[in-house]
Amino acid sequence: MATHPEITESLKAFTDNFNKNPRLKIMNRDWNRVVMIKATDVDSLHTLTLFEGDVALREGPHEQPDLTVISDSETLADIFWGDKTPTEPYNDGTLRILGSEDDIIRLDFISLLIWGG
């Protein structure tokens, strides 16, 4: 089990890696979305806001997110640290993402472009 601060740290790493990647910023200039990250086993909510190619992180929920990423704390921390890809937990149901299929695929791409290879 990961703690709320550990999830926060993993999300900070994800956010930093996104923001210092010029290609990712170009790729996502058109994709303004609010992504809420919710742990199922600890009290932990975060909100990522993508706006014109930049990502901002804050702790806490959002009332109307475009995407909601839900999993146990360990899986969330692993994914956002890049220790685990989201594909397997998504396929086996450990990771649930609420939102449009197009947005889910795009989030998956972003994550792979940061951590993949």
Add this chain to the structure above:
Amino acid sequence: MKRVVSVSLGSSKRDHRVEVELLGEKFDIARRGTDGDFEAALALLRELDGQVDAIGLGGLDVYLYAGKKRYVLRDGLKMMEAVKVTPVVDGSGLKNTLEREVVHYLAQNTDLLKKGTKVLMVSSVDRFGMAEAMSELGCDMTFGDLIFSAGIPYPIKTVEEIEEIANKTLPELTKMPIHMLYPTGKKQETQDEEKVKKFATYYYDAEVIAGDFHLMRRFMPGGLTGQTILTNTTTAEDVEFLRDKGAGTLVTTTPEFNGRSFGTNVLEAVLVAILGKPWEGVTPEDYLDLLKRLAFEPRIVKLA
């Protein structure tokens, strides 16, 4: 008579059956779509296994290529492994040889492809041979893999960048259900209107639009200005669709049987049936030799 069946995840509306004679041998070639129903496709494959001479897998690829690396689509592999006895192919082996040859043929025998020609290739990892051949020819390439498969408006300009992005993403994306990455079933008969508008400029800017027909169809805007379409699987209805959109010339890489060009998987299955040896033992030279003996040339149709 040899029987070849293509089992596709695509629409059953495109089902077709023809009899042709190739190198003195008669072939009964059929295409059977399962409207995106993966389980129905598996059941049909099991039913056909051992009953026909070769099977083609349509509507999805098993193998994707970027450079020298090969990536295996999990859903495609499940379909391939459902067949135990009959040779089964997905067309990727033939694409890598035939489609390179088609690019060379067009460069040498037509004015449709030359150095500097602006080409939009809607997806490259499913036909890397074509992508590489056009790049080597010096075409001004825009690869739409991220645009049309992920909705990311980022045109890739070189095969090196395709390889780099593929290396990061494909090992994982190939594990996703195929319908999340590629239009299957009913999606093959409709257009994504929002993305048609959003991505229209990539079509308008190109002189040649190349690649998978279902993918290019799903996002193709109206008001094209005589662009050349380079693809493989088209029906008479598809030809009218392209004419309506304003395309100027249609080039199909596979030959026409009774008014339509079949997918590469069908042609590869036919070639494997002619060769009569296990697919694993078939080499690109075997295909090239057969294609020469069959005198296959790309079909070029003026639409305007």
